[in-house]
Amino acid sequence: MSAVNQPNRLSFLQQAPCHGGRCRVLPYLAALLACILVTALLWLSDDKVAVANIDMLYLLTVFLLALRFGRGPALLAAFLSVALFDFFFVPPHYTFRVADSQYLITFAVMLAVALITGQLAARARERLRFVEAAQEARLQIDAERLRNSILASLSHDLRTPLTALVGLADTLALARLPAPHDETARALRDQAKDLAALVDNLLDLARLTSGNRPLRKEWQLLEDVVGTAIHLLEPALAGRRVEVRLAPDLPLIEFDAVLVERVLGNLLDNAVRYTPAGSPIRIEARRDGDRVEVTVQDAGPGFPDGRPREGLGLTICRAIVEAHGGGLTLANVPAGGARAGFSLPIGNPPEVGEEAEAA
Amino acid sequence: MIRVLIVEDDPQIRRFLRMALEGEGCTVQEAGRLDVGKAAALLGPDLVMLDLGLPDGDGLEFIAAFRKRSNAPVVVISARGQETDKVAALDAGADDYLVKPFGVAELLARVRVQLRRQVSAGTPADSLFRFGEVEVDLERRTVTRAGQPLRLTPIEYKLLTCFIAHAGRVLTHRQILREVWGPGHGEGGHTLRVYVGRLRHRLEADPARPRHLLTETGVGYRMEIG
Numbered sequence: 001m002s003a004v005n006q007p008n009r010l011s012f013l014q015q016a017p018c019h020g021g022r023c024r025v026l027p028y029l030a031a032l033l034a035c036i037l038v039t040a041l042l043w044l045s046d047d048k049v050a051v052a053n054i055d056m057l058y059l060l061t062v063f064l065l066a067l068r069f070g071r072g073p074a075l076l077a078a079f080l081s082v083a084l085f086d087f088f089f090v091p092p093h094y095t096f097r098v099a100d101s102q103y104l105i106t107f108a109v110m111l112a113v114a115l116i117t118g119q120l121a122a123r124a125r126e127r128l129r130f131v132e133a134a135q136e137a138r139l140q141i142d143a144e145r146l147r148n149s150i151l152a153s154l155s156h157d158l159r160t161p162l163t164a165l166v167g168l169a170d171t172l173a174l175a176r177l178p179a180p181h182d183e184t185a186r187a188l189r190d191q192a193k194d195l196a197a198l199v200d201n202l203l204d205l206a207r208l209t210s211g212n213r214p215l216r217k218e219w220q221l222l223e224d225v226v227g228t229a230i231h232l233l234e235p236a237l238a239g240r241r242v243e244v245r246l247a248p249d250l251p252l253i254e255f256d257a258v259l260v261e262r263v264l265g266n267l268l269d270n271a272v273r274y275t276p277a278g279s280p281i282r283i284e285a286r287r288d289g290d291r292v293e294v295t296v297q298d299a300g301p302g303f304p305d306g307r308p309r310e311g312l313g314l315t316i317c318r319a320i321v322e323a324h325g326g327g328l329t330l331a332n333v334p335a336g337g338a339r340a341g342f343s344l345p346i347g348n349p350p351e352v353g354e355e356a357e358a359a
Numbered sequence: 360m361i362r363v364l365i366v367e368d369d370p371q372i373r374r375f376l377r378m379a380l381e382g383e384g385c386t387v388q389e390a391g392r393l394d395v396g397k398a399a400a401l402l403g404p405d406l407v408m409l410d411l412g413l414p415d416g417d418g419l420e421f422i423a424a425f426r427k428r429s430n431a432p433v434v435v436i437s438a439r440g441q442e443t444d445k446v447a448a449l450d451a452g453a454d455d456y457l458v459k460p461f462g463v464a465e466l467l468a469r470v471r472v473q474l475r476r477q478v479s480a481g482t483p484a485d486s487l488f489r490f491g492e493v494e495v496d497l498e499r500r501t502v503t504r505a506g507q508p509l510r511l512t513p514i515e516y517k518l519l520t521c522f523i524a525h526a527g528r529v530l531t532h533r534q535i536l537r538e539v540w541g542p543g544h545g546e547g548g549h550t551l552r553v554y555v556g557r558l559r560h561r562l563e564a565d566p567a568r569p570r571h572l573l574t575e576t577g578v579g580y581r582m583e584i585g
Binding site: 155156159160161162163164165166167168170171174189192193196200203204207213216218219220221223224225226227228230231242244246252257258261350352355 | 369371372374375376378379412438439440442459460461462463464466512513514515547548549550552553554555556559565566567568569573574575576577
């Protein structure tokens, strides 16, 4: 039973005064404590403070509480102050009875001043908070705009010289230079291409992680992106056998085709990079419950120690797949080779009807 | 002599383009700014290579103005990840695009396709169109694959003739939907994808690695010729 009661008691503390996820009980507690503290200090001062000044100190407390905690706690403090002032410092002491009726005016004025200053201070505080929030929002927008423009200019400033570099190096490589310059020219071109691919990945990752690249999800055929990814990698594949096995019952899947093509391209690129020339690669896709599993499997030495070293390429694959609500898995195949796979949720694909055949 | 106009602000990229194109026997004119490019376009180039990000304006402006006077192919040079820009350029009348960075072979392949398209556009239309094992008789409205007649649905056939009519050109999803399903069609991009997928399964030897009906990811499709 107590196990049930305990949380209930706690929830009483949390629930009622909580608002917008932030607990509101503490300010009231602080107001209560502040009033008690002031009373204790004044009481300990043993009549060294004149009654009129005690009054002022209470008002100051209310004012400060209003400034710090807002309207509610200030209201509580205003009433508490008058009560405590009456009980402890207005003769006869330790009772709420009042001998001199003049004190009733004091109470009334004290309460009125406490309420009004509390109100004013709370309003000032709200305005201040509003200004602060507005400033914060503007700072955030400015920071985002700055990041966007840096990314945009960075991507332009990096890609322009890289385009010139790749093009000029390629021109040189095709110029039939005498050895060993012909090999130097080819190396120059290949390195420039690798660098350009690296920059592409880096910029994409930066855009993705900064939320700068919203997903353009559309209902797609997986076959489409498998085809384009292989097509893009054709020069690197250099005539390797790429076996494509797509289950015939694959539905339309909602994804950003440019990004998923990038995932497949990176996985294929990895498979090419870490396996001996000419060894085959297999791309498979099948339905697994409410997901589609896509794997790229090679026949190379597999991931060293069975643990893949996640370079930039795999990092961006993971970021893209996770942004789609899927997952990336990397494993060695018992029969030999590495297998990199990703899953994508299926969702509710739209129907595209069949059409009658032409007569 | 084929005259190519290059509108590109980076001098080294221009140099690379010039060398590659002159190696093909083209005459090359260069413009580093949009306004210079517009002026040079008045000379009537046979092909334009256009960078979309120019310092003094948007390349789209160039395409719109150029298309009012000329049907000469425009090949756009753009960066990866700028699919919306590519689509806008193609919708405005560009014919193809190259993604930075690109090599000589890729550049020349694209340029050759565009120039060949231009030549065949001038000759009377041949009613027979062949690719791979497929033969399409546009006059008799028949399609055969390896000599065997193929029965396509009306939309599949219309889609195929649309691709054939624009062979070598990149078509955006919107352009194809408008041409095949008509203006005011309510079809989404996924309908088009499904139909192209079906067409591939009927015409391509390996639909997962098509040789003729190519996807331009995030942009549209292109029928490869030759």
